Structures are given as C-alpha cells and as structure tokens.
Amino acid sequence: MESIEAVVIGAGVVGLACARELARRGFETVILERHGAFGTETSARNSEVIHAGLYYPTGSLKAGLCVAGRKLLYEFCATHAISHQRCGKLIAATSAAQESPLAALQQQGEANGVDDLRRLGAAEARALEPDLACTAALLSPSTGIVDSHGLMLALLGDAEGAGASLVLHSPLQRGSLDANAAGMVLESGGADSLRFKARLVINAAGLWAPQVAASLAGFPKALIPANFHAKGSYYALSGRAPFSRLVYPLPEAGGLGVHLTLDRGGQARFGPDVEWLPQPTPGQTIGELDYRVDPRRADAFYAEIRRYWPGLADKALTPAYAGIRPKIVGPGAPAGDFLIQGAAQHGIPGLVNLFGIESPGLTACLAIAAHAVGVAGAASEQHAGRFG
Structure with missing residues (x-):
C-alpha cells in the first residue's frame, strides 16, 4: 500500500x-x-469580498483569522497578479434605531484589530455615495473584492x-x-x-x-458537529451600478444581509439572502445540490435593497446564481x-x-x-x- x-x-x-x-x-x-x-x-x-474583520466576536477564530488573513490575502494578490480591488464598504443604518447597533459593530471591529473604521453622518455618507439612503454609516476602507x-x-x-x-x-x-x-x-x-x-x-x-x-x-x-446548509441567492442589476463601494445593511440572523457587491468590471449584484435547506445527516449519501435561483425570491430582495437604495427600479434585478454555506448551528442560533x-x-x-x-x-x-x-x-x- x-x-x-x-x-x-x-x-x-x-x-x-x-x-x-x-x-x-x-x-x-x-x-x-x-x-x-x-x-x-x-x-x-x-460575494468574493475581502472582509476587514469587524463582524465576528472578539477573540473568536473568525475574528483573528479574518484580520490576519485579510493582510496576507492582499499581499498574496499583489505578488501573484490576482485581480482584486480595495474598494471599501459602507454599512448603512437606515433608521435611528439602527445607529446604536452600528456603533456597537464599530466597537467590535476595533476590538478585533480593524483600525481604519470611520463613523459617518448621513450627509458624509451621501457625499461618498449620493444614492445611499441612511441616517448614519460605517466606512470600512480595508474591505475589497477578489477574483476567487x-x-x-x-x-x-x-x-x-x-x-x-x-x-x-x-x-x-x-x-x-x-x-x-x-x-x-x-x-x-x-x-x-x-x-x-x-x-x-x-x-x-x-x-x-x-x-x-x-x-x-x-x-x-x-x-x-451538527451540519446545516444555508442557501443564498444573488440577483444581478441591469444597467449601471449606482455605487462605487460595497454597501451592506446591518447583519441579520444567518448572514450579513442582502448587500450590494461589485465585480471587477464594476457590475453590481445583490445578495445573499438566507434559505435554510433540509439538514443533512452524518451518514447521508452526498447528492447533488440545487443551485437554481427561485425568481419568486426577488420580491423580498426589492424590499430589502430599497431600505438603503430607494432608487432601485422595478424589474431591474435578474437571477444570477446561488451559493450554499456550511454551518454548524441552525436557524435562530447565534452564528x-x-x-x-x-x-x-x-x-x-x-x-x-x-x-x-x-x-x-x-x-x-x-x-x-x-x-x-x-x-x-x-x-x-x-x-x-x-x-x-
């Protein structure tokens, strides 16, 4: 042997x-x-996003490895000529009630070692992204995109x-x-x-x-551990991208919310949402996964996106692709x-x-x-x- x-x-x-x-x-x-x-x-x-490291509990593997990995990844991309862009990201609070969680997110990011976060008022955020609707925003300059x-x-x-x-x-x-x-x-x-x-x-x-x-x-x-699969669908935007940076809402249960990301050509897409799939079992035979995007999910996308971009036109979204995330905790549990x-x-x-x-x-x-x-x-x- x-x-x-x-x-x-x-x-x-x-x-x-x-x-x-x-x-x-x-x-x-x-x-x-x-x-x-x-x-x-x-x-x-x-989403092909290079995350700064602000979402994860301080002291967790996710927090430490994301902050360290982000620095390594930018260096690797530069030395290996991998298409990437440090475009930055805005996390938008769309109501006064969301401003306290936004401040807590900034504090957590800084505790994780993300040292370039900046709180913006509504006017400052709109000066960067005129189409953004928010009461406040958090700017993360270290966030980027990469050709996976x-x-x-x-x-x-x-x-x-x-x-x-x-x-x-x-x-x-x-x-x-x-x-x-x-x-x-x-x-x-x-x-x-x-x-x-x-x-x-x-x-x-x-x-x-x-x-x-x-x-x-x-x-x-x-x-x-328990094994859960969370499907997330993405929709592409027809026409010109309205933003030059990524735009995220505050995180939601099971994911980071329906956010706007950009590809290296500047085309915008939105997603992912969260659709919990039937739980696989340890002894289950591995079958093929269904990556089709259900067009009926678009209605919820329009509602979520218009919280921070009211200018989204009807029929501007088309189904793009879906991904499935491996999770070891299920619906309703903390990440x-x-x-x-x-x-x-x-x-x-x-x-x-x-x-x-x-x-x-x-x-x-x-x-x-x-x-x-x-x-x-x-x-x-x-x-x-x-x-x-």
Whole structure:
C-alpha cells in the first residue's frame, strides 16, 4: 500500500491554501477532490469580498483569522497578479434605531484589530455615495473584492510548484486508523480508486466535512458537529451600478444581509439572502445540490435593497446564481465560530477537521491554512516526530 505524507480532502479555497502550506513546508501532499474541477461549491459561489474583520466576536477564530488573513490575502494578490480591488464598504443604518447597533459593530471591529473604521453622518455618507439612503454609516476602507477563481488558480499553482498533486473525481469513501497509530488508511472512489496510508489528513471538505469525519472508522461520533446548509441567492442589476463601494445593511440572523457587491468590471449584484435547506445527516449519501435561483425570491430582495437604495427600479434585478454555506448551528442560533479540530480535541494523531468554514473563509484562507497545519504539526510532532 502506498504511503503519502499529507492528504487534503477538498479542493476549495481553504483546501488549496492548506495544500500550498503543506507543500511549501516540504511535505508530499495529495489533494482529493470529488468534483471534476477545483472550487466548484462554496468557494466559487459567494460575494468574493475581502472582509476587514469587524463582524465576528472578539477573540473568536473568525475574528483573528479574518484580520490576519485579510493582510496576507492582499499581499498574496499583489505578488501573484490576482485581480482584486480595495474598494471599501459602507454599512448603512437606515433608521435611528439602527445607529446604536452600528456603533456597537464599530466597537467590535476595533476590538478585533480593524483600525481604519470611520463613523459617518448621513450627509458624509451621501457625499461618498449620493444614492445611499441612511441616517448614519460605517466606512470600512480595508474591505475589497477578489477574483476567487484567480485566487484558487494561484494557490493551486503554488502548491503544485512545491510538489503537491490534485486528484479529481476522487471522493473519499472511508478511512480508518492505522494499526500502529502512525497514520490513517484512506480509500477514495471514482474511476481510479486509491487506497493509501497518510500520516497527516486535513479534512477541508466544506459542506461535507461532517460526513467525511463520519466516514473515518474510529472517529468519536460525539465530536462531529451538527451540519446545516444555508442557501443564498444573488440577483444581478441591469444597467449601471449606482455605487462605487460595497454597501451592506446591518447583519441579520444567518448572514450579513442582502448587500450590494461589485465585480471587477464594476457590475453590481445583490445578495445573499438566507434559505435554510433540509439538514443533512452524518451518514447521508452526498447528492447533488440545487443551485437554481427561485425568481419568486426577488420580491423580498426589492424590499430589502430599497431600505438603503430607494432608487432601485422595478424589474431591474435578474437571477444570477446561488451559493450554499456550511454551518454548524441552525436557524435562530447565534452564528457559530470556525471549528478547527485536532488531536487535542479528538485524540487522533495527524487528523485535522475544518468544520463550519463559511464567511470569512475566503478572506481568511491563508491564515486558516497556517493555523490548521500548525495544529496538525503539533500533533504529529508529538506522535511521530515528523513535523516541526
């Protein structure tokens, strides 16, 4: 049976960043991806926003990794010629009642290390964006946009340049602990099924990370978190974009609200909303996801957008695309943190599970990778003396 030093399960943006980190540290690395291309799920179906780091509870993994990851990501984009723009963002309070939560959001962002936030009055906000309706706004100059496909292509290029290999059409079928606890035996499916032993495994399967953990014989089932999928639809704007910056409402339950984002060509789109899908179970067979946008959801979009842009014309929105976010807490619960689970939590040397990697996972991908490999390295150094 072939032995491989490191395996990353999932070739989304975080999986590719983890593979890059491992390969650049000198580890023989294989990336298993069940689809026929990298980054076809959450990583390719999002707002492509580089977040500053103000939304997340101070001290959380999301807060720390977003702030660190944002700085790393801007540097990576600059050195790898990835299309991006530090365009800035306005978070709009659309009533006097929202001004106190807006101030609390600013305080939280500053506590997280976001040091360039600026509170604006209504006139100051309209001086920047004349079409914006608000009573106050929070300006985040460090927020930006990035070409997610170009980012993943560059991550993969770095990983392969350092010796990593991407194996497509290879869903993980099962895994088990090696008899001498020196690694895990993994079996992948697909036309060219593989069976091999790996000393290090990073489960970066995104929407399916809990199912992957459940397929590993000997993994404590009680440590697999609940698995929820939240679908978000996007609508494109016909005609000229009314703003030069991103515009967000205050966060809502399950997401950041129906916001306006821009692509690198300046075209505006709105979303995502929140549609909770039926909850998958750990032993469920992974099926195809429905990414169709229901045109009937547009009515709610018009109502939400007109809170901060009353000038939105009727019939100006057309269905664009949808994405699905992996969550480890369900409807009505406070947003969950990233769950990066290593041997200190589950007792299995060399295995790291990445659960609930939703936004700001794109922004934080490089910081998540360094953290996850560090977690794996500490475990492997203790048990195998290989990492350092």
